[in-house]
Amino acid sequence: MSPSPAPPERSVPAPFPQDDTIAAVATAIAPGEGSVAIVRLSGPDAEPIASRLFVAPGQQSWDSHRVLYGHVCDPASGERVDEALLLLMRAPRSFTRETVVEFHCHGGLICVQRVLELVLAAGARRALPGEFSQRAFLNGRLDLTRAEAVSELVTARSRRAAQLAMAGLDGGLQQRIAALRERLLDQLAELEARVDFEDDLPPLDGPAVATALAAVQAELHQLLADGERGQLLRDGLQVAIVGRPNVGKSSLLNRLSRSERAIVTDLPGTTRDLVESELVLQGVPLTLLDTAGIRVTDDRVEQLGIARSRAALQAADAVLLLFDITAGWRPEDQQLRELVPESVPLLVVGNKADQLAPGAAPAPQAEVCISALSGHGQEQLEQLLLRRCGHGDVQGLQVALNRRQQDLAAAAARSLQGSLEAAQQQLPWDFWTIDLRAAVRSLGEITGEEVSEAVLDRVFSRFCIGK
Ligand SMILES: Nc1nc2c(ncn2[C@@H]2O[C@H](COP(=O)(O)OP(=O)(O)OP(=O)(O)O)[C@@H](O)[C@H]2O)c(=O)[nH]1
Ligand SMILES: [Mg+2]
Structure with missing residues (x-):
């Protein structure tokens, strides 16, 4: 039997009674x-x-x-x-x-x-x-992923986010991470044994070790991708509705949020300030921002509102650019489109589909046609928006890493890349182990098996009082 590697350093104090109440x-x-x-x-x-x-x-x-x-x-x-x-x-x-x-x-x-x-x-x-x-x-009652899940359960903004937190609380994440860490520890044990006792042991199948490491890395990449989608359930999205005056932005906000939150009139320039509404779309919490229609105007108040619209358009996680399909795609619509930063997911929405003459084709710029008045096209718009944000399907998610865990899993995947490169270059075993040990440590930090007190203090300080 190969000797097992030295147990990783444990910087968390062993379970101890706290001396105050x-x-x-x-x-x-x-x-x-x-x-x-x-x-x-x-x-x-x-x-x-x-x-x-x-x-x-x-x-x-x-x-x-x-x-x-x-x-x-x-x-x-x-x-x-x-x-x-x-x-x-x-x-x-x-x-x-x-x-x-x-x-x-x-x-x-x-x-x-x-x-x-x-x-x-x-x-x-x-x-x-x-x-x-x-x-x-x-005191060993919870691992770190479960403790974090408690906090996430309390702050969940949608039913799906709460379900994910419950899965974390049930230990789904802890088990996934612990199993991956175990697999790495098995390989580390074999490698370290060869570093010290190469002559006394049967030869090690290097490619088989590399395959095992690559398999763990692939699972980490999958967890990272799921984590990105899960992030959406936790943090939600801020979506700005922008467009020229009178195209129906406020009507769309009211339609999506099933409210009369924003004032709607047939006068261009009705909305003067940002109007916010919170809603949940297919489990994803959204903050919708209705903005003042953007145009050239002498009205001082409207100018201030338009400045806010421009700022919202730059800062949002996603933009719905609304235009009136009965008026067609105008140069002003094109100018607005160019204001949206490249990095921000954008969906161009043609509104007032109910008014389009029978047989008339909407401008090709419209990625989806809706009627904020009748609700036509709403479902398609919602689906397209979530998909455009790269998170079309959050329903199938079983577990999802939070940001802290996500950073550690990414670090582990990178470390494994280092080991795989050592394997590729057929370097001596101890070159493989350096990064492999780092990967084991990163995964241990996710579950809290290896984590410093300073990190713990930071993790728990984000919780609410009394939790
Ligand atoms: N027929 C039809 N009318 C619509 C539709 N959506 C909005 N309208 C009408 O268009 C007018 C302007 O709607 P708003 O929602 O106030 O437009 P807005 O883009 O918020 O306008 P500003 O705040 O001035 O920029 C109102 O009379 C709405 O009833 C639609 O889908 N079909
Ligand atoms: Mg408005």
């Missing part, structure tokens, strides 16, 4: 909103703090994973601050694997803030963003 409001806080709000504590003092503040009447016993009914009281004055339920989850059977206590208080702003203040006065520390998840990770 953290607390935060775990639910959204808004005045007059939400009937229930949760204050969550985690750490060794969670239970003693809770028992000082919570008065449970009758014979209720403080058992783990049982709900207690009672009042949160200020120990200094005895004042009842809120009527609440208390849920105690003793270590290690909790999200963080520490003892966790949740006070289920009344919602809104006041009660929950007062309960949190009492908890902090009793010795807990205000949790940093993501600190509960960070403890869950450090």
